[in-house]
Amino acid sequence: MLAALSQKSRVHAFVIFADGTYYERVVDGNANVRLAQYYSPGL
């Protein structure tokens, strides 16, 4: 239980541009992860 409480989700978000460059960012925390997943299809 303690281990579960001390964990959080983490994803890597990439923004890929038409010229082939990309920008990577680590997104930490459930709320931020959810937001990143929400934004990603729209961009």
Added chain:
Amino acid sequence: MLSDKGEEYLRAMLDDLADPTRRLGGGETRAERKARIAAHKQLRQGLSLQEQGEVLRAVAQHRDRLRQDRKAARHGVRLRALGIIVKDGEVRTPTRRLGDLAGAEAQVTDGARVARVGAAAAATPSLARRGCLPHSARKAGCTPS
């Protein structure tokens, strides 16, 4: 669902919002303002409280949208979770330009669960013995006291 009078009241309120001259800073005199508010009051009078509330909520929503649009036009749209700002067809961070918005897409990897405080229960006693704070597992290290 608004009645005809409700629709009329809503339209009058939205027209006021759309016209920047219909406010005190925008060139409207006090007399004009007074007349405008009296006309609104007249429109409002036949409406039930529920309907008035509905209209005012719709107006507030519209006002918020306008405010958001104004903010987006001035500062760009900030996607905080991705750490980017979209403005003038460009994607940028607060400090540098990343690329054009056209053709850009965002991808997110599958999530992973990571330990925030490494092995919290097991490590605490040993860290405590060494004089470290129990919740400082993320720190680079500390010298034993």
